[in-house]
Amino acid sequence: MAEFVMPQLGADMNAGKLLQWRKRVGDKVQRGDIIADVETDKADIEVEVFSTGTIEKILIQPGEKVPVGTVMALIREEGKPFAAEAPAVRVEAAVPSAPKSPAPAAPQGAAAAPPPTIEAGARRLHISPVARKLADELGIDPATICGTGPGGRVTLEDVQRAAQTHAPKPAEAAPELDRAARMRQAIGAAMARSKREIPHYYLSTTIDMSRAMTWLAGENLKRSIEDRLVYGVLLVKAVAMALRQFPELNGLWVEGKAIAKPEIHVGIAISLRGGGLVAPALHNTDRQSLRELMKSFRDLVQRARAGSLRSSELTDPTITVTSLGEQGVEAVFGVIYPPQVALVGFGKIVERPCVSEGQIVARRALTATLSGDHRVSDGHRGGLFLAAVERILQEPGQL
Amino acid sequence: MTRDEIRDGIFRALAQVAPEADVSRIKPNVRLRDQLDIDSMDLLNFVIGVHKEFKIEIPEADYPRLATLDGCIDYIAKAQRQT
Numbered sequence: 001m002a003e004f005v006m007p008q009l010g011a012d013m014n015a016g017k018l019l020q021w022r023k024r025v026g027d028k029v030q031r032g033d034i035i036a037d038v039e040t041d042k043a044d045i046e047v048e049v050f051s052t053g054t055i056e057k058i059l060i061q062p063g064e065k066v067p068v069g070t071v072m073a074l075i076r077e078e079g080k081p082f083a084a085e086a087p088a089v090r091v092e093a094a095v096p097s098a099p100k101s102p103a104p105a106a107p108q109g110a111a112a113a114p115p116p117t118i119e120a121g122a123r124r125l126h127i128s129p130v131a132r133k134l135a136d137e138l139g140i141d142p143a144t145i146c147g148t149g150p151g152g153r154v155t156l157e158d159v160q161r162a163a164q165t166h167a168p169k170p171a172e173a174a175p176e177l178d179r180a181a182r183m184r185q186a187i188g189a190a191m192a193r194s195k196r197e198i199p200h201y202y203l204s205t206t207i208d209m210s211r212a213m214t215w216l217a218g219e220n221l222k223r224s225i226e227d228r229l230v231y232g233v234l235l236v237k238a239v240a241m242a243l244r245q246f247p248e249l250n251g252l253w254v255e256g257k258a259i260a261k262p263e264i265h266v267g268i269a270i271s272l273r274g275g276g277l278v279a280p281a282l283h284n285t286d287r288q289s290l291r292e293l294m295k296s297f298r299d300l301v302q303r304a305r306a307g308s309l310r311s312s313e314l315t316d317p318t319i320t321v322t323s324l325g326e327q328g329v330e331a332v333f334g335v336i337y338p339p340q341v342a343l344v345g346f347g348k349i350v351e352r353p354c355v356s357e358g359q360i361v362a363r364r365a366l367t368a369t370l371s372g373d374h375r376v377s378d379g380h381r382g383g384l385f386l387a388a389v390e391r392i393l394q395e396p397g398q399l
Numbered sequence: 400m401t402r403d404e405i406r407d408g409i410f411r412a413l414a415q416v417a418p419e420a421d422v423s424r425i426k427p428n429v430r431l432r433d434q435l436d437i438d439s440m441d442l443l444n445f446v447i448g449v450h451k452e453f454k455i456e457i458p459e460a461d462y463p464r465l466a467t468l469d470g471c472i473d474y475i476a477k478a479q480r481q482t
Contacts, residue, residue, distance in 0.1 A: 156419060297440070298440060305416075
């Protein structure tokens with residue numbers, strides 16, 4: 001019997017709240033299937049399952065907040081018999097369970113439609129982060145709101161409309177912090193741990209982006225709208241390719257030991273509107289073509305900001321790239337996201353005078369930085385790594 | 400297509416990128432990027448959304464013309480007249 005536990009979706013997560021099950025007792029699941037939606041302090045996450053088999057028992061109901069590692073469901077792996085109590089459990093779990101938090105009072109008037117999105121095994125509750133926040137503030141259970149956005153998504157307007165027909169739920173004993181405050185706490189805790197435990201070193205270099213930007217402009221002329229590239233994708237690919245030669249920077253520090261990871265999953269720091277950030281992985285970054293990477297990148301940013309990331313995207317990053325150039329920042333010296341051991345930062349591209357063969361010429365310069373963990377690597381190797389990133393960016397056609 | 404129909408299509412494309420945005424408050428002459436806190440990746444997704452919504456080609460050099468709501472409407476109206 002395999003246990004499905006509340007996963008740790010990043011160093012800054014201690015507990016999570018089950019929003020809904022996507023599967024019910026008796027359903028078959030395959031490794032990688034999305035089995036549940038979980039709310040963390042930072043985002044709502046689609047959680048994947050790591051076993052293949054049949055759901056035998058569901059132990060946690062929607063609305064419950066449980067610590068990381070809590071067993072939430074039991075999965076009978078293929079080839080093993082059902083446990084004797086399974087049928088009784090199936091009946092229990094087949095009934096959609098309301099969240100355990102106080103239920104909203106009976107709606108006044110016509111808005112008493114049954115919740116269309118909460119049946120176990122049905123599609124997920126689709127709601128934008130801001131709409132969820134407002135619903136929380138107003139004391140409305142989002143599952144009772146009929147979504148009118150794309151794909152039935154619950155929008156801010158839907159919540160406002162519902163607010164006119166719902167009575168507020170009773171005040172809870174200890175009001176929870178709102179999402180923004182919880183996110184700030186979570187980031188603060190992870191970064192404090194990083195600064196406490198990781199002996200950082202910092203390196204900086206200037207990369208000439210003239211060639212890459214000229215190549216990019218020419219390339220985008222040839223590409224259809226959906227295939228056009230942004231320079232950020234060149235940077236991410238260059239980092240991933242350079243990491244192949246510097247495996248010690250691509251990995252984790254776990255229980256006093258460095259673990260170099262064979263796969264390169266670059267985490268992309270993505271700021272969220274309304275504050276905070278997440279850094280989900282672009283899986284197998286080095287093996288994706290620029291075209292594939294661009295598509296994954298666009299999709300990742302869109303999903304991060306819409307609040308629909310998958311658990312593997314939060315647990316798999318082997319290094320993080322942060323780029324603050326759009327904010328006008330010329331260089332960023334980042335704080336490593338534990339248990340990772342390195343972080344690469346990029347600032348904005350600025351035109352600078354440069355002396356070349358006795359002539360002053362304008363060059364497009366980009367400041368690249370590396371924050372490294374001294375328990376795992378030294379400045380010497382870190383410097384060679386940044387030089388490799390620069391070298392790779394001089395041959396953009398090879399990316 | 401009327402300007403109102405075009406505006407609705409633009410709002411649909413924006414909703415894909417910034418679902419939490421209150422489109423009724425968008426000022427027509429202020430850059431969308433400044434009003435909605437969106438970055439270049441969001442803008443790219445928005446341009447792709449406009450392309451799909453209105454079936455028009457948008458060269459990269461024209462992206463700045465889509466910076467404001469009014470700019471978008473003018474650009475799309477002109478593109479539709481030409482097709």
